[in-house]
Amino acid sequence: MKKSFRLLLLCLLPLSLSGCVTALVGAGAFGVMSATDRRSTGAQADDQVMEVRIQNTALTHLRNNNTMQGFEPKLSVVSFNRQVLLMGLVASEADKAFVERVARAQPNAQKVYNYIQVASAAQRGFGDVSSDSWITSKVRTTLIGTKGVSANHVKVVTYNGVTYVMGILTPEEQALVSNTVSTTAGVQQVVTLYETFVPGNVR
Structure with missing residues (x-):
C-alpha cells in the first residue's frame, strides 16, 4: 500500500510543478503588460469589468425583448482607458440607444462611442x-x-x-x-x- 501511495505521489508531482510554472509565467506576463501600458492598472481593471458588464446586460435585455422574429442581435464592446466603443447589429434605433444608455450608466465610463448599426437582419456570419x-x-x-x-x-x-x-x-x-x-x-x-x-x- 505504501509503495503504491509513493508511486501515486511521484506521478502527481510533475503535474503540480507544471501548474506552478504556468501560474508564474502568467503572472509575469501580466506584470510586463501592466508596466508597459500607458493606462493605469486601475484603468486596465475597469476596462475588463466594463466590457463584460455592458455586453452581458445589454445582450440579455435585447434577447429577452426581441420584437423582430428570427433576428439575433450582435454586440461587441471594447473599452480602452475607460473609453467605451460599441459595435454591433441591432433591430432598431431604440435598441441602439438602449445599449448606449447601459454603457453610459457605468460609473467609470468616461466616454462612449456608439458605432452600432441598425439592420433588418443580423448579417454577420x-x-x-x-x-x-x-x-x-x-x-x-x-x-x-x-x-x-x-x-x-x-x-x-x-x-x-x-x-x-x-x-x-x-x-x-x-x-x-x-x-x-x-x-x-x-x-x-x-x-x-x-x-x-x-x-x-x-x-
Missing part, C-alpha cells in the same frame, strides 16, 4: 468574423514591427470590415499609427479614437 479577425491580426503584426510606436499603447479591433484604432499616443505616434493601419493590406475603412498622451498623466 462566420466568414465575416474570420475576415475581421484576420485583418485585426495583420494590423497588430504590422504595428509590432513598426519603429516609433509600442503596440501596447494601441487597441485595434475590426468589425464588419471597419477597423477601429484606440490608443494613448503622442501626436507623432497618432500620425504614424494612422498611416500604418490605413496602408495595411486588407484594411477597408479606419476609424481612429485616440487620446493624446501627456507624460505623467496616468489615470
Whole structure:
C-alpha cells in the first residue's frame, strides 16, 4: 500500500510543478503588460469589468425583448482607458440607444462611442468574423514591427470590415499609427479614437 501511495505521489508531482510554472509565467506576463501600458492598472481593471458588464446586460435585455422574429442581435464592446466603443447589429434605433444608455450608466465610463448599426437582419456570419479577425491580426503584426510606436499603447479591433484604432499616443505616434493601419493590406475603412498622451498623466 505504501509503495503504491509513493508511486501515486511521484506521478502527481510533475503535474503540480507544471501548474506552478504556468501560474508564474502568467503572472509575469501580466506584470510586463501592466508596466508597459500607458493606462493605469486601475484603468486596465475597469476596462475588463466594463466590457463584460455592458455586453452581458445589454445582450440579455435585447434577447429577452426581441420584437423582430428570427433576428439575433450582435454586440461587441471594447473599452480602452475607460473609453467605451460599441459595435454591433441591432433591430432598431431604440435598441441602439438602449445599449448606449447601459454603457453610459457605468460609473467609470468616461466616454462612449456608439458605432452600432441598425439592420433588418443580423448579417454577420462566420466568414465575416474570420475576415475581421484576420485583418485585426495583420494590423497588430504590422504595428509590432513598426519603429516609433509600442503596440501596447494601441487597441485595434475590426468589425464588419471597419477597423477601429484606440490608443494613448503622442501626436507623432497618432500620425504614424494612422498611416500604418490605413496602408495595411486588407484594411477597408479606419476609424481612429485616440487620446493624446501627456507624460505623467496616468489615470
